[in-house]
């Protein structure tokens with residue numbers, strides 16, 4: 030490899046760090062490679078893997094977590110999260126130094142220092158309907174904010190004495206406040222009791238009030254001047270909010286990873302706002318409910334769809350002792366008034382942010398929602414909510430603490446940064462493979478089935494416009510036969526199969542030809558319920574064809590096989606969500622049952638296995654990728670990064686399967702004619718439009734199906750994780766962990782210095 034003087038290799042994007050990093054003694058027993066650009070590689074086989082992982086989860090973003098090697102990236106936000114959990118600069122550098130095979134690069138030290146010294150030092154507190162900025166014990170932060178002209182405009186000037194909150198005033202009376210209330214903005218020197226420190230140490234609580242209607246601007250400005258706000262709620266000392274009578278039921282057992290996630294939220298005996306990331310089916314709902322029960326104040330839950338509202342409602346009653354009358358729903362179909370005392374309200378993002386005219390009942394509920402100071406705002410599936418809807422919800426509701434829950438902290442619309450900004454840092458992210466190994470989520474085999482296009486379809490594919498091309502690969506006879514083969518194979522094993530097709534035309538054709546039921550947007554609710562019930566509880570139908578309405582609003586706990594025949598573009602989240610449909614292990618395998626976790630996958634018939642197939646059309650010659658291969662690779666990226674290896678099956682259907690449909694050339698040509706006539710028909714197009722509208726409605730306007738913006742390039746470790754020697758080398762330009770524009774200032778300065786050095790040579 031040709032590399033430049035500083036080790037950078039411009040052609041491959043790789044860098045050779047040998048000159049910069051020197052191996053330490055006993056390097057082999059240390060698990061980390063820490064690169065000067067903040068990338069960290071962790072060896073999963075190390076005996077101190079678990080300890081090193083704990084540190085990395087707290088301070089970095091996972092990029093790729095394959096079975097043997099994992100890659101992480103230090104970012105501004107990840108270090109912010111670490112600092113907000115109480116990790117000090119020296120804790121982080123000492124931890125990295127201890128586990129690193131080489132001396133810690135100066136750049137990394139500088140970045141850790143710069144980010145952690147400032148983050149977590151400025152807090153935004155809601156108290157008695159007023160927002161305060163507090164800088165406990167940090168005079169530099171306080172001075173910087175106090176002297177900032179833009180923040181000065183958003184301050185609220187009141188009488189200084191009024192500024193001191195009751196609990197601090199009481200503390201001051203008992204403990205003797207240090208310093209005096211000095212400035213016109215109510216500078217306080219009151220002492221506070223910190224539960225973290227049993228010695229009752231006194232902290233200087235410098236604070237001032239800011240305009241509640243300008244919170245977004247205040248946050249933005251604080252970010253700009255590098256003093257980001259941390260939202261923390263001292264719920265134990267909140268005498269103003271009435272208590273919610275809620276406790277977890279004695280039989281509720283919170284799993285260890287759920288506890289670990291909650292530990293990150295409540296580590297300082299206060300509630301930190303932020304995001305918890307757990308795989309689908311790992312029990313985010315119980316995590317949210319436990320957080321609500323811990324805070325014990327009014328809680329507003331926002332979800333994506335009415336189906337999720339119902340699930341949250343039921344689970345609140347199932348896991349906790351909260352009186353039924355204290356839990357209400359607010360959806361298009363159910364508009365219950367809030368309990369006048371502390372309560373739980375479950376609603377959708379759309380209901381809260383709806384800009385149009387509302388019914389009288391809805392107006393009344395909304396007035397209650399807006400008037401109340403919520404102890405906790407729980408936001409489910411935060412990664413899918415459109416940025417504006419999200420912003421409106423956070424502005425319309427006043428909450429002391431916000432918790433976002435998600436399975437996939439990836440978006441195709443480049444808005445992930447907004448979540449950090451509007452909710453808070455990521456508090457915890459579970460490792461999918463660890464939960465799989467413990468039996469909490471199912472062990473799934475993933476495979477990409479490659480089917481070469483038949484010659485006649487390929488000739489048309491090259492000639493036809495893109496939209497028709499899509500129908501040609503969705504309806505290709507070789508794909509159809511692969512699907513039919515898999516359906517029959519798995520049905521014969523007693524499996525329950527879901528076939529996903531985003532292409533309505535193909536969905537109907539497949540289902541009708543194979544004589545299996547299908548559900549798509551226009552399927553009436555009662556028919557959906559009937560079909561799902563039959564699928565779940567009888568052996569009459571073991572395969573169900575579903576369009577993308579199944580991504581968000583249909584609960585399919587019985588399925589253990591997913592086959593994907595046609596998908597829209599390259600949304601990584603959608604892929605993960607679909608896999609999530611089968612991740613919930615069936616009762617006998619769940620990690621909290623007394624049964625042992627499932628054995629490693631084999632094809633024995635007495636064990637329930639989970640399969641995720643993606644059938645894609647390849648070009649005849651395999652000399653170039655079809656568009657479908659291109660998008661499929663992009664879609665898999667997230668799962669590959671979670672450690673899933675996709676096996677490639679190139680010869681799925683054995684010879685002599687003549688009983689499969691479209692086995693003769695005549696049948697195939699008939700199909701081609703049918704596709705060419707129907708695919709371009711106005712009816713097919715109208716159908717697609719109806720489907721899109723239906724999905725939009727079901728998901729509460731939250732469907733984000735990404736496309737473009739993809740570049741093919743050699744990626745990091747996920748390249749190595751493709752099954753059977755295949756490399757998965759595509760990554761989204763937008764999702765690349767540390768592109769130049771996302772890099773921290775320290776790295777930018779270093780890059781600039783390097784460029785200047787090079788220029789000078």
Ligand SMILES: Nc1ncnc2c1ncn2[C@@H]1O[C@H](COP(=O)(O)OP(=O)(O)OP(=O)(O)O)[C@@H](O)[C@H]1O
Nearest residue numbers: 282283284308309310311312313314315436609621
């Ligand atoms: N601690 C626990 N003990 C027993 N069962 C649990 C526990 N936590 C979660 N579950 C069960 O696991 C299943 C999945 O939980 P939940 O629906 O909250 O998952 P999720 O993470 O929200 O998944 P998705 O993203 O697919 O909605 C549910 O049946 C739930 O009751």
